[in-house]
Amino acid sequence: MVSGRFYLSCLLLGSLGSMCILFTIYWMQYWRGGFAWNGSIYMFNWHPVLMVAGMVVFYGGASLVYRLPSEAVFANSTGMLVVAFGLLVLYILLASSWKRPEPGILTDRQPLLHDGE
Structure with missing residues (x-):
């Protein structure tokens, strides 16, 4: 059976994780210029x-x-849902960090021997 110390440690780790997310949002908002979803350079601030x-x-x-x-079937299925939500977040992460380059614009992600065509 799961003891009370396990729930206390889960609560402690959850609050620590929430603080990490809030500190990262604060860092990106006030030290790196904020967030955007319009293709500007601030779109990459979603990445961290x-x-x-x-x-x-x-x-x-x-x-x-x-x-x-294994007796905690509900908790194990909850874990699978959290993993699925994490994969959704990672998909959004990929969409925010990798985009197709516009024709005629050179980016730093192109090969070094690119002739510019």
């Missing part, structure tokens, strides 16, 4: 926030829930 949220907090929480005993 979603990386911390998806890869650190949600994946960590899902692995913690998944490690519960």
Whole structure:
């Protein structure tokens, strides 16, 4: 059976993860210029926030829930839902960090021997 210390540690780790997300949002908003979704350079500011949220907090929480005993079927299915939500966040992360270059505009992601055509 799951003890009270386990729930207390889950609460502590959840609040620590929420603080990490809030500090990352604060850092991107006030030190890096804010957020955008219009294709400007501020669109990349979503990348660290979603990386911390998806890869650190949600994946960590899902692995913690998944490690519960097999009797906790509801908790294990909840862990799978958290992993699915983390994958959704990672998909949004990929959409915000990688975009197709517009024709005629050279970016720093093109090969070094690119002839500019």
